[in-house]
Amino acid sequence: MxxxxxxxxxxxxxxxxxxxxxxxxxxxxxxxxxxxxxxGINKIVESAVRQQQSQVVKIAADEESQQAYLLLVHKWFTDTNMARVRASAQSVSDLQNILNSVESLFSSEEQGAVKSARSENEQSAAAREALEEDFPAAVLKDPAEFQQWVTQRAKELREDIDVDKTREQLKKQNISKATIKESLDFYRVALKGLGLIEFVDLATLKEPPDSFQPPKLPDDVQEMDEVLMRKVAWGIRNKDIAGYLQMPPRNELGKEPLGAEQLTSLLIHDSTEDLSDEAYSRVSRALREGSKALALDRLRAKDLDIRYQNPVKVSSEADLAxxxxxxxxxxxxxxxxxxxxxxxxxxxxxxxxxxxxxxxxxxxxxxxxxxxxxxxxxxxxxxxxxxxxxxxxxxxxxxxxxxxxxxxxxxxxxxxxxxxxxxxxxxxxxxxxxxxxxxxxxxxxxxxxxxxxxxxxxxxxxxxxxxxxxxxxxxxxxxxxxxxxxxxxxxxxxxxxxxxxxxxxxxxxxxxxxxxxxxxxxxxxxxxxxxxxxxxxxxxx
Amino acid sequence: MIEVKDLQKTYKGRKSKRVEALRGVSFSCEPGKVFGLLGPNGAGKTTALRIISTALRPTGGEGRVMGKDIVRESAEVRRNVGFLSTNTGLYGRLTPREVLWYFGRLFQMPPGEIESRIQELTTTFGMDEFLDRACDKLSTGMRQKVNIARTVLHSPPVIVFDEPTTGLDVITAKSIVEFIERCREEGRTVIFSTHHMTEVDRLCDQIGIIDSGQLAFLGEIDEFREKYGQHLDEGFIKLIEEQAA
Incomplete structure (x- = not known):
């Protein structure tokens, strides 16, 4: 057989x-x-993600909302570990580590190789110079300067942003996780949440045709002028804008909160449109981080620290996986x-x-x-x-x-x-x-x-x-x-x-x-x- | 030697209808003789030949090939039978040599014997030129030669041909007819079905005419001529018309 x-x-x-x-x-x-x-998938996704991430998104907002948004982002910027460390750095090596971590975000591998070939003294001296160049003192004090600087940096660097790759590189350099996170967050929010955002004046929004019926906003969202809503919805649909931002008045942000009332911002977007969704993620992240920084600022003013606001910290680092x-x-x-x-x-x-x-x-x-x-x-x-x-x-x-x-x-x-x-x-x-x-x-x-x-x-x-x-x-x-x-x-x-x-x-x-x-x-x-x-x-x- | 007695074959047709393909067919075929199985399309010729060569099992009756029972000793029967029809295909991606080796192994021939038989058949059928060419690159005539070589590779004493010349060109058909004659000369038992009365006239020693699963005539060609006239085609039609009436 x-x-x-x-x-x-x-x-x-x-x-x-x-x-x-x-x-x-x-x-x-x-x-x-x-x-x-x-x-194939890698290349397509990578290219699409890179293109989307480095694209300037247009957000419609009135002048006051733009200023309020800028204030929040600047507040967050001045409150990051990086900026604080920069302001109170004890040693050149601290600065150098942070600088390297941030710089390597945007450096090509070739540039990185040249850097590592330098002597330690050369590196320290270069670090000091580059730090001054990177963070002009004015940007910490003046939001307008900050916006200009961030926008300029975003234009220069947007093609080179590869955050995931950089995270891996930073891990190898034994830089603390907190510093890496702060550095990356800063660049994600500051560059993409401000530098790669172009505000569009409401007056430039086009009139929709009479037949256009805008979708209804959910009931729990603050009311909005009907004419403006039609223009915004039409603008998003036609991809003239990626979203609409409405912020509380700028002066309200600086005040102490009254009673239980909370200031609200409104961000209108269309999650089915890639660029609109990207705009949402950039702006909402910037608002969250800015709001946190603002809260921290207020706590400090009362000699309280973050533990007052967040009595329990959940550590994501304790994942057994x-x-x-x-x-x-x-x-x-x-x-x-x-x-x-x-x-x-x-x-x-x-x-x-x-x-x-x-x-x-x-x-x-x-x-x-x-x-x-x-x-x-x-x-x-x-x-x-x-x-x-x-x-x-x-x-x-x-x-x-x-x-x-x-x-x-x-x-x-x-x-x-x-x-x-x-x-x-x-x-x-x-x-x-x-x-x-x-x-x-x-x-x-x-x-x-x-x-x-x-x-x-x-x-x-x-x-x-x-x-x-x-x-x-x-x-x-x-x-x-x-x-x-x-x-x-x-x-x-x-x-x-x-x-x-x-x-x-x-x-x-x-x-x-x-x-x-x-x-x-x-x-x-x-x-x-x-x-x-x-x-x-x-x-x- | 082929002997079949009261051979019956019934199978399920469409809508579970029982179809009687063979209804008690009996005949025998001697070594060195050619038996022609004739009949109109659908009469049961192919069924009978398939039963003799053990591809199908009869539902009634019995049959013996070289003394072996076609049901109980089917493997032994297969060793003694070579089967060929016009439709028989070849493995297109294999060469004739590989096809012959494959069947040689299936027939459990020793490798030395397979090789010598291949050499012998290559010479006999003039296959040198295309022995190592893929079968699907061969002409119809070449393929038929390979098929014949495959049929007789294991030197079977009994050869079954099911309409071996249908659809073939004159030259290829002639080579088949010559091959059948050679088989007879070699003392093999040959049974074949055909629609060509010229082939019947030239080759057959005995004929059996099947109609609707039953033998309508069994005997020698001369007997047939005596009964139905000299012209075989006309005699055949006359017989079938008689049966229908």
């Missing part, structure tokens, strides 16, 4: 490997698709889907070719008239589909690992730092086998039932959705690995892969998953063998 199976397996494998379609789905797609997809864990959570949502999808695609074409294809080419009759039994023929063919499916999955896994290591280095995936131990990698690789066996058995049965290549394709296309859907389970909220889940084929593989990546190696679930899937696979293989024994299936033309 083994000899017959081996003969059929060997021939089918050679035949399959000479089929261009199969090669594409078995080898090319898993090996090239992932890196290409990642590279490592960077690798976080990365694994994200990858765990995608990986099972890709592995199962590749197993599916890797097995589909060989199955169609060696089942329905054999019928279509009229070679099946001569094969079943050879002394090999139908069981041998079915198992030989099954093993080829299985091999193709497993190969595609394994290549998909390897390609994914390589893609994350070598391709994913930009905005989208740069924070995904992870390591997989060899035992986890092997366990995940072994998990590929049962679904591949299931697919192979099922595909062969379907393929041999079909009259032609085309008919087989039309049966398998909808199957794609049914079989790949369970692979999406890890990406759905609320689904966790359990004994119940361990008995559901495919879902169990997907969930277990995710758990493995997170480092949860539960061998009980593992053995149940493998057993369940192998049982399902065995049923699929028996079904395929049964189909091969049916005359009405083999001679169904």
């Amino acid at each position: 083994i000899r017959g199976i081996w003969t059929i397996y060997r021939k089918e494998l050679v035949d399959t490997l000479r089929d261009r379609r199969t090669l594409i789905f078995m080898l090319l797609l898993p090996v090239l698709a992932l890196p290409a997809m990642m590279l 490592t960077d690798s864990d976080i990365a694994m959570k994200i990858i765990g949502g995608i990986l099972p889907y890709l592995v199962i999808a590749f197993a599916f695609l890797g097995g589909m074409y060989p199955a169609i070719d060696i089942g329905a294809g054999e019928k279509e080419r009229n070679t099946l009759e001569t094969l079943i008239l050879a002394p090999a039994t139908r069981t041998e023929i079915a198992i030989g063919k099954f093993l080829v589909i299985f091999t193709s499916s497993v190969t595609a999955s394994m290549l998909g896994l390897a390609s994914m690992a390589a893609s994350f290591k070598y391709v994913a280095s930009s905005t989208l995936l740069s924070n995904l730092q992870f390591q997989v131990s060899p035992s986890v990698a092997v366990s995940i690789a072994l998990l590929v086998i049962p679904p591949a066996a299931m697919f192979a058995g099922l595909f062969l049965a379907i393929s041999i039932y079909a009259r032609s290549f085309k008919e087989a394709q039309s049966y398998m296309a909808p199957l794609q959705f049914v079989l790949i859907l369970p692979a999406l389970a890890p990406a759905l909220p609320g689904i966790e690995m359990s004994w119940k889940v361990a008995f559901i084929p495919l879902v169990n593989v997907a969930m277990l892969t995710k758990d493995f990546l997170k480092g949860n190696l539960h061998w009980g679930y593992y053995s149940v998953t493998i057993s369940t899937c192998l049982a399902a696979a065995a049923a699929c293989v028996l079904y395929a063998v049964w189909q091969f024994r049916r005359e009405e299936v083999l001679f169904r033309t």
Whole structure:
């Protein structure tokens, strides 16, 4: 029996490997698709994000609102660690660290290399000079000077902002997390929340046509002049402006709060428009930070500190999850889907070719008239589909690992730092086998039932959705690995892969998953063998 | 040697209707003789040939090939039978050499024997030129030669041809006819179905005419001529019309 199976397996494998379609789905797609997809998505997202982040957004606001907004942002600026440290720096090395941290935000790698090549004395002297140049004393005192300076800096630097990359560089320089955060926040808010914002006078807003009906503002939002609202909504829709800002009067901001009344600002935007959404995130962040700084200022005036306002500080640094864990959570949502999808695609074409294809080419009759039994023929063919499916999955896994290591280095995936131990990698690789066996058995049965290549394709296309859907389970909220889940084929593989990546190696679930899937696979293989024994299936033309 | 007795085959047709493809067909075919199985389309010729070569199982009756039962000893029967039809395809991505090796292995021939048979058949059928060319690059005639070589690779004593010349050009059809003659000379048992009365006239020692799953005539060509006239085509039509009446 083994000899017959081996003969059929060997021939089918050679035949399959000479089929261009199969090669594409078995080898090319898993090996090239992932890196290409990642590279492509990375480039597109990176370019789109960079373009959006460095774009000047137009915000409609009256003169008073503009001044009030500027006051808040300036207040925040003068209150950052960076500015305070600058004002009361005890040593050059303190200043140098901060300066370097900020400067490296905007320096190209080449410039960085030149800097590090300098001697320590040269660096200190350069740091002092650059600091004076970077922070003219006037910008700390005068909001107008500050606005001018920030706008100028934003224009100069907007193309070079790569905050995520810089964060990683700063981490390596052993600069404290608080300083990094302050530095980055400053540049995010000051440059983007002020420097990359262009205020548009309300008088320049265009009149909308009479037929235009602006959307209604929610009930809890302060009332607004109807004519102005129509103009603002029309301006946002036509992308003349990205948003509208209405601030409390500037002099009110400097006063002590009266009673329980809180000053309110209004920011109208359209979250479905990318640039409008970007405007919202910049302005709202600036307002939040400015408001916090204002509150801090008031507390200080009463000899109180931040503990008065925020008696309990929640530390986000106490997260037990490592960077690798976080990365694994994200990858765990995608990986099972890709592995199962590749197993599916890797097995589909060989199955169609060696089942329905054999019928279509009229070679099946001569094969079943050879002394090999139908069981041998079915198992030989099954093993080829299985091999193709497993190969595609394994290549998909390897390609994914390589893609994350070598391709994913930009905005989208740069924070995904992870390591997989060899035992986890092997366990995940072994998990590929049962679904591949299931697919192979099922595909062969379907393929041999079909009259032609085309008919087989039309049966398998909808199957794609049914079989790949369970692979999406890890990406759905609320689904966790359990004994119940361990008995559901495919879902169990997907969930277990995710758990493995997170480092949860539960061998009980593992053995149940493998057993369940192998049982399902065995049923699929028996079904395929049964189909091969049916005359009405083999001679169904 | 082929012997079939009261061969029956029933299968489910559309809307679960039972179709009787063969209704008690009996005949035998001696070694060194050619048996022609004739009949209109859908009469049951292909079903009968498939049952003899064990591709299908009969629902009634019995059959023996070289003394082996076609149901209980089907694997043994397959070792003794070579099957060919016009529709028989080849694996397009394999070369004729690879196809022959594949079937040689399936028939559990020792590698040395496979190689020597390939050499022998290559010379016999003039396949040198295209032995290592992919089958889907071959002409119809070349393919048919490869198919014939595959059919006789394991030197079967019984050869079954299902309409082997239908749709072929004159030259290729002639080579098939010559091959059948050679099989007879070599003492093989040959059974073949055809619609070409000239082939019947040239090749067959005995004929069986099937109509609606039953044998309407069984005997030698001369007997047929005596009964239905000298012209085989006209005699065939006369017989079928008689059956219909």
